[in-house]
Amino acid sequence: MKLERLISIIYKLLNNDVLPANALAEEFQVSQRTIYRDIDVICAAGFPVVSYQGNKGGFGMMEGFKMDKSLLGSYDVNALVTVLKGLSTVFEDERAQGTIERLQTVGTEQRTPSLAVDFETRRTDPETLPLLRAAITERKVIRFGYINAKNERTTRELEPVRLHFKYGSWYIYGYCLTRCDYREFRLSRMVEALRTERSFEPHQEVPEEAGPFVGDQSLVEDVVVKVGAEALADAMDQFGYVLKTFHSDGSMTMRIPVYKPAEATWLWSILLGFGSGAEVLEPLELRAVMKEQLRKTLNLYE
Incomplete structure (x- = not known):
């Protein structure tokens, strides 16, 4: 000590x-x-x-005294400090703050940081992240309600392994005692998470999280969407890596490869969010689905 x-x-x-x-x-x-x-x-x-x-x-x-910067070799100390500051803010981690202080002694003096990191937590209860981090460290089982992709609510118990920040959201990965297998859960869909007093021993082998589900490639279709000039920024934010064609009138056409687009409810919600700024041109089956969704929405306001 x-x-x-x-x-x-x-x-x-x-x-x-x-x-x-x-x-x-x-x-x-x-x-x-x-x-x-x-x-x-x-x-x-x-x-x-x-x-x-x-x-x-x-x-x-004494003024001018500094520790040897070669301690970290070629690492960009300032970048490491920036990332750690973001994490220490989210988790209120005093140990991370101590690491920041140690790194700052060997960092280069830089008035304007060249990197800024914001681990957005607006979609997550601010108390949930520290709770889950503590459960991982102390090896405590957590219990929570969860809304899955089919909008079904279930109660889960999990032996947490790690937290991930990806795709702009926080996820937790661990062994689900309800399903007796490893699962990943999005924190924004968790309800009333709590840390129990039940301890667990770590498993000898922990599989890596599965990558994005693609499914049968023959069922992947190009969804062609025409985006008006008033919705360009929103569309670019949502679909950054798809084929885009810009037109002289300021509009844009996107080709988005999607697995079973007529069943992709996540895609419907994004496209409907563009309002009158986007129109589905292909496939016709998805165009019909969008019409039906708009009719149901209008019925709510009759």
């Missing part, structure tokens, strides 16, 4: 001009006398600690 405190104090001194002894004592939950002894030990180890007197006094490292 003392060694960890000494290391933390060293990195804090490297990252701050002056740190008062009482502030250090409060942070590490020790007496100021203990902090003075720690400073003596740090000085004896060869670190040039300077003592500043007065109301704003305290301790700091």
